[in-house]
Amino acid sequence: MSQEFKIPHYISAPSTNEQLDYAELAIIDLSKSDTPEGRAELAIKARDAMRDIGFFYVINHGYTQEQNDRIFDIADIPFAHVTEEEKRKYEGKMLQTGSYQGYKLRNYWHIDNGVHDQLEHYNINRDVTKREHPESLRPLLPEIKEFSRHNHFKVLHPILRLLAVGLDLPEDTFVNVHGYDSVGETYVRFMKYYPRTEDEETKTNHVWLKGHTDFGTITILWSQPISALQILSPDGKWRWIRHLDNALVINAGDAMEFLSGGYYRATIHRVVQPPPDQRGYTRLGVFYFVMTDDDVKLNPHAESRVLQQHGIQRRFNDGDTPTMEQWRRGRTSAYGKTDLKKAEGGVEEEVINGVVVKHYN
Template sequence: MRSDPPFPNDIPTHPLLVIDYELVKNGDKTELERLWTAGTTLGFWYLKNHGVNEEEVDGMFDVGAETVALPLEEKMKYEQGDDGLSFGYKAAGANVVDAAGTKDNTQFINIATDDALAWPDTARRTYPSSVNARMASTIAPFVEKSLAVNDTLIDAFNEKLGLPRGALLNLHPRHEFSGSATRITYSPPRLDHDVRTAISAHTDFGSMTFLHNRLGGLQVLVPGAEEWQYVKPIPGHAICNIGDAMVIFSGGILRSNIHRVVNPPGAQGSFDRYSLVYFTRPADTVILRALRDDSDLIAEAVAQSSESQKFDTGVTALEWLTRRVKNRRAANQKARVIPTQKGEGEAWLKSGGTEHTTRAL
């Protein structure tokens, strides 16, 4: 494992609850209540004892490094493109990070869960040689473990929401295509003249996110706060957060909080930054709507909401994901056909999730 400089002691951070995955998996009532608190307040928490060890994370980081090291011409054969496809390679500068159209400086590879589970067959698309060489030995085992973790967390919220047994997991079946994916992101060392945000302010697209990183950079905008705060990486702990789909399914009871990635603070900013994330998303054909017919708690939450219409989106999980991915692409930032007072472009406005605000943009 690479030796990285420590996170600076003089940087303000936002504390997160530490949730013990083993206790959650074993049905510990106290830990389930703490998970519920995390999910209904900020929607972010640390997760320990999750079963993905440092060597497995290192192996996935190696996949990212080997992909980044490929010639650009080779990587571009597997680029996501501008039509909203979420799987494949994303080149630096292919996305924008703000309404002004500032291009990002990150590269990443998104590997569809459908492809990892189908290997050596192709389910969704093909990938660079760096991915193919490690699909069976490194990527598929990570996907299996991550699926188990996220499924356990999703199911834990199911009972607290008053839903029938298995209702949420039934919206995430393994045998149907989905946007679920593993992403390895590379951000280059900070340069004095380069102050770009690596990944723009956003809420996550899907249901549950399982993140591993060793350098700082992740920031959250806490409800009611005016300033972004770092989330400090803790060795051996993953960071989990809830995505848009769970907010909608729960009628707004669960939170999908705005976050972004910036340069690591202090001496960490001089190092290559890799992050590894697993996204669980609903099946492509699932309609994103509040499950009010299955839960009195959810029905009451929707009835009391001043924005109840946002819980009946009328779109599928695939359509939601495609819209958000497509409208972050730099090539799709067209002339500002519908400008606001601040001049945000139409495509940028269409890329928002459940909790996007002008402040976050």
């Protein structure tokens, strides 16, 4: 990745020294996916991880630590080097459009007890020319485009092949519906969480973002040092995600759960206040959120012999299955803006496209 355009270097917080209850996640070494034997081995590992937990790490993904550091430098630009006035100019219209392109500014989502979020993110479609961007980001668009392509072809596609093999489907089954140049909303997200007041922490029980599932197929999170991400483990306990230098954290979303007939889990995760030795820092994140092409119907791959043996969980009645576009528009416009129905155990619910979507508060 070129570093010709000079920008400030972003310095994150040091890793926590607190003794946290970490989730034990499998580590997928993508360098082994270059051979048929390596792919066969990794496919079993990825299948089991995605089925049992829904999260795993990826290492040896093709970026050096220096390139990783550069992308975090770029990620800070839309927050630290864009005025509030200019941010409003590029604010996304999630409620109206069902698309996250542009800024999601702070205080947009309701968390609990009248407290709204203190995070903002900037979303860039993999086609970086789809809309105009803040002035300070424009010289960096070639690097962001390169980063997007790397995520798509060097990380996403190898993972999709492993997951297809895990279902005993042809290797390119999922790759074929995740075209880089197709119509869709797969995007790079830069996200920044800001510290909150003690009163806000008390009112929300230290939850920064409610427990939820992602609505796409795959989420690629570039690991960063501030501990705040937790997953709901199969035993019902919230466990922390450990930071690994230059590693990626991969999870499945709703669309992958639908396509796999419930075999690959869209795991519930949340963001909470960091441990005491990391409080007071901002938390910068880098993501690649993945969806199929917009026109793909989210039907399970019933031709999979694995699913035929395991059983298929259908979330929609025949004929009512939404396309990826319908599902992501419904989830995007509703998130954090609808009145949720209280259920048992602190769970809140809403119905989107006929499916009950749960939020864990």
